[in-house]
Amino acid sequence: MRQSNRTPLTHPLRRILFLCLGLMIMAFGVAFSIKAGLGTSPISSVPYVTSEISGLSVGATTIIMNFLFVLIQIAILRRQYDWFQILQFPAAILFGFTIDVAEWVIAPLPCSGYLMAWVYCALGIVLIAFGVSVEVMANLVTTAGEGIVLAICQVAPVKFGNMKMCFDVTLVCIAIVLSLVFLGHLSGVREGTIAAAILVGQITKQTNKLTKKVELAVLS
Numbered sequence: 001m002r003q004s005n006r007t008p009l010t011h012p013l014r015r016i017l018f019l020c021l022g023l024m025i026m027a028f029g030v031a032f033s034i035k036a037g038l039g040t041s042p043i044s045s046v047p048y049v050t051s052e053i054s055g056l057s058v059g060a061t062t063i064i065m066n067f068l069f070v071l072i073q074i075a076i077l078r079r080q081y082d083w084f085q086i087l088q089f090p091a092a093i094l095f096g097f098t099i100d101v102a103e104w105v106i107a108p109l110p111c112s113g114y115l116m117a118w119v120y121c122a123l124g125i126v127l128i129a130f131g132v133s134v135e136v137m138a139n140l141v142t143t144a145g146e147g148i149v150l151a152i153c154q155v156a157p158v159k160f161g162n163m164k165m166c167f168d169v170t171l172v173c174i175a176i177v178l179s180l181v182f183l184g185h186l187s188g189v190r191e192g193t194i195a196a197a198i199l200v201g202q203i204t205k206q207t208n209k210l211t212k213k214v215e216l217a218v219l220s
Contacts, residue, residue, distance in 0.1 A: 015138045015139060015140045016138070016140065017138075018134055018135075018137055018140075019091065019135055019138035019140045019141065020094060021134050022131045022132065022133070022134030022135030022136075022137070022138060023091060023094050023095045023098065023131065023135060023143075024094070024098045024131070025127055025128075025130055025131030025134060026095065026127065026128050026131030026132065026135070027095055027096075027098035027099040027101075027102050027131075028098070028102040028105075028106075028127050028131075029041075029123075029124045029125065029126070029127030029128035029129075029130075029131055030044050030058070030062075030099050030102070030124065030128065031099055031102035031103045031105075031106055031124070032102075032106065032120045032121070032123045032124035032127060033120075033121060033124035033125070033128075033192060033196065034048065034058060034103060034124075035103075035106055035107075035109065035111055035120045035124075036111070036117045036118070036119075036120035036121035036124060036192055037111070037117055037190075038117050038118065038121045038190045038191055038192030038193075038195075039188060039189050039190030039191060039192035039193035039194075039196075040188050040189075040193060040196070041124075041125075041128060041193065041196035041197070041200060042168035042169075042171050042172050042193060042196065042197050043145045043168065043171060044058070044062065044188075045171055045172050045174075045175035045188050045189055045193060046061075046065055046171050046174055046175045046178070047061040047062040047064075047065050048061075048175070048187070048188035049175045049178045049179045049182075049183070049187055049188045049189075050064075050065075050178065052179070052183060052187050052188070053178065053182045053183065057099075057100045057103075058096075058099055058100070058103065059096035059097055059098070059099040059100035059101075059103075060096060060100070061096075062092070062095060062096040062099055063092050063093055063095075063096035063097075065144075066088065066092035066095070066096070066143075066144035066145070067089065067092060067144075069088075069144035069145060069147065069148045070085075070086070070088045070089060070092070070144050070147065072148055072151070073085070073144075073147050073148050073151040076148075076151045076152065076154075076155060077151050077154060077155070080154065080155075081151075084141070085141050085142065085147060087140070087141045088141055088142070088143070088144045088147055091141055091143070092144055095143075118192075121192040121195065121196075122195075124192075124196075125195060125196050125199050125200055125203065126203060128196070128200050129199075129200050129201075129203035129204040129206075129207050130203075130204075130207045132200070132204050132207075133204055133207040133208045133210070133211040134211055136208070136211075137211045137212075145167070146164075148167070149163050149164050149167050152167075168197055172189055172193060172197075175187075175188055175189050176189055
């Protein structure tokens, strides 16, 4: 019998497991960013502020926002929409649920002083970057936030990197406006938000190298 040439990560179950692992790692990154209190990453800024406004958990508002992102993708692409990406719905539920679980798990950790806050913020940034690398390695579905950027790039003559930057800036601006209008003060957007915007992409390039080595180890 001829051996199969399929690699382990082409197996659907393995890809699903890597996707779930990546989302869970990212969720803990978001939770540590929230714990730090120095501002969340751009993609989490709107869910954080709307959580403060509505009283819902950050996980719940993250799920709602990601559901809206999927619907916007469908509206943009219409017949061009890849219906396999509908799996972004359950992925969003897992991501949001794990954020709430992660917040509960790390709640007892002390966070006294500005230096400790930056330690948690840095840990959050690294975890988000590593989670993105694992999610990309799964090669199953994109996250809803990345999916909406890809959808726009598919119908408009704009580079992904430029569109991603505009998208992140838009989210941060929305978070700032919402927090000032409904809370009366700036919430969820601080120096940690800027650090995340600058560093997550750069660290992801390095963690991608690590996940490549892990993938090669699995294949060997």
